[in-house]
Amino acid sequence: MHSRFLNPLSRILLVGCAVGLGASSMYGQSSSSTPSAAAEAPVSRIDIFAGYSYLAPKGTVQTPQLDGTTFSDSYSSIDYGAIISGAYYFNKYVGGQVEYANHPDGNNDGAQTAQAGIIFRFPLQGMTPFVHGLAGGVRLGGPNDEPYAAHNYTWGPALTAGGGLDYDLPFWHHRLGLRLFQADYEYFHANYGPEVAFGGRANVGNARLSTGLVFKFGNIVPPPPVQYSCAVSPNSVYPGDPITVTGTATNLNPKKTASYSWSGQGVTVSGSSSEGKIDTASLAPGSYTVTGHVTEGNKPGESADCTAQFTVKQFEPPTVSCSANPSSVKPGDSSTITATGVSPQNRPLTYTYQASAGTISGNGNTATLSTTGAPAGSITVTCNVADDKGQTASGTTTVDVQAPPAPAPKTQTLCTIQFDHDKRRPARVDNDAKGCLDDVALNAQRASDATLVVVGNTAPAPEVKGRHHRHEVEPNLAAQRAVNTKDYLVTEKGIDASRITVRTGTTGTNEVDNYLVPAGATFDNDVTGTTAVDESSVKAQPRKALAPAHHHKKKKAAQQ
Structure with a gap:
């Protein structure tokens, strides 16, 4: 009888150990990658277990005999059986369980149990150990050792205590598991009667x-872990400036009281709530990290840390910009210089000024530049600013002193030619005029954008017989002289006719006055009292020389 019990039991234990060792190896491999995730992974709400069961009873039945004696008959192992159970979990660890098991072995030799109780499980990564305690009934048959005795199936109380180990299989989203083993101790009592x-x-x-196999349904989702983030404001300061660090915790249990703390290497943080104050007065320039901690318990996921960084900056020098108004002045005028200084730490500032020309005076952020005595051109003004720590900055601006305006071009008076030599042809340009007109032509050639104005004049003619007034003059003689002069300059000197204007004047002399009019000059503004000549009615006369008069006299004398 004992060999029937030990051999199957040994086989089951060996199989269970082998499977357990393999699963443990697999569990060790998976847990190394995410050792903390399994404890927080969702676990099933309902577990249904169905499988094979082996029962090894140890007990006897004292059966009364006809001769007044009793016969002791012992129960033997039942190698084949089936078991099914269902567990509903109230939380991650505790649930209620019902179970039915059937171990048949003939008509009057077997056990059927129906029980219910409590189950405790301990979810790990990929593994779930459990223990349970059950109570219920057993339908127990007596040992079937005929012809000595026969005991019909009888219901009696049953108690069970034990435990086991489930392994999660990677199928159906981990909804399937393998119960590596379930080992229980059961107590049966049966009364077959007298x-x-x-x-x-x-x-x-x-x-x-x-x-x-274990079939899993539903989820018991563990509470999310506490999360903590923190931030500093401002995150960049100068020594002595205050900083506030604020922590924000999420997923806290409202039924629990959270506690906060702050720390930092080389940093003093005061405060025991979600907000702390950082003292920067003694900190050297550089980057610092402050760490916050929140906790509401000792279990995993009930505490969290956060970090935040801030920077203590070196004191910065001031900056300055410089401007002038107006930026362009006439000689002797003044310009207002404005300096705009900025200190990042709002330090008090002082201002000074220098100028490359002229004189500058003033204090504060404005000064006055005087350009008296300064030459035309650009004057550079330097604006200097200094804070109370001796840090300085400079900026420049320029003021343009305009050059005096150039005088407007004027009409230039050139030479004058006379018409007193040839009494018979008083409008003829004779050889004596060549020197003057050559100079006029040279001036016109040098100033290609200038024009020439030729002004003819005439003196009153002497009184002659037949004239009523002594001061009468030959009609158009002044205009003819001007036209003949222009013709000489055009034909003899090659001056473009469009550059020469002819006019008459009122000087009362027998001459032609020549003028050079530069570009931009206005002749009528510079020389008054002249009249334009209508060149369509006054034509130029040729410069042919007269035959000598003394030839005629010699011929007449020879005849005498």
Whole structure:
């Protein structure tokens, strides 16, 4: 009888150990990658277990005999059985369980149990150990050792205590598991009655081993872990400026009281709430990190840390910009210089000024530049600013002193030619005028954008017989002189006719006055009292020389 019990039990234990070792190896490999994730992974709400079960009872039935004696008959192991159970979990660890197991072995030799109780599980990564305690009933048959006795199936109380180990299989989103083993101790009691050969009582202790599949339904989602973030404001300061660090915790349990703390290497943080104050007075320039901690318990996920960084800056020098108004002045005028200084730490500032020419005076952020005595051109003004720590900055601006305006071009008076030599042709340009007109032509050639104005004049003619007034003059003689002069300059000197204007004047002399009019000059503004000549009615006369008069006199004398 004992060999029937030990051999199957040994086989089941060996299989269970082998599977357990393999699963443990697999569990060790997976846990190394995410050792903390499994404890927080969702666990099932309902577990259904179905599988094979082996029952090894240990007990006897004292059966009364006809001769007044009793016969002791022992229970033997039942190698084949089935088991099914369902567990509903109220939380991650505790649930209620119902179970049915059937171990048949003939008509009058077997056990069927129906029980319910409590189950405790301990979810790990990929593994779930459990223990349970059950109570219920057993339908127990007596040992079937005929012809000595026969005991019909009888219901009695049953108690079970044990535990096991489930392994999560990677199928159906981990909804399937393998129960590596379930090892239980069971106690059965059965009263077969007082009948002879059919009665007696049985108190049986049983070892039960089971294995099979676990089907998982629903989820018990663990509470999310506490998360903590923190920020400093401002995150960049100068020594002595205050900084506030604020922590924000999420997923806190409102039924628990959270506690806060702050720390930092080389940093003093005051405060025991979600807000702290950082003292920067003694900190050297550089970057610093402050760490916050929040906790509401000692369990995983009930505390969290956060870090935030801030920078202590070196004191910065001031900056300055410089401007002039107006930026362009006439000689001797003044310009207002404005300096705009900025200190990043709002330090008091002082201002000074220098100028490359002229004189500058003033204090504060404005000064006056005087350009008296300064030459035309650009004057550079330098604006200097200094804070109370001796840090300085400079900026420049320029003021343009305009050059005096150039005088407007004027009409230039050139030479004058006379018409007193040839009494018979008083408008003829004779050879004596060549020197003057050559100079006029040279001036016109040098100033290609200038024009020439030729002004003819005439003196009153002497009184002659037949004239009523002594001061009468030959009509158009002044205009003819001007036209003849222009013709000489055009034909003899090659001056473009469009550059020469002819006019008459009122000087009362027998001459032609020549003028050079530069570009931009206005002749009528510079020389008044002249009249334009209508060149369509006054035509130029040729410069042919007269035959000598003394030839005629010599011929007449020879005839005499």
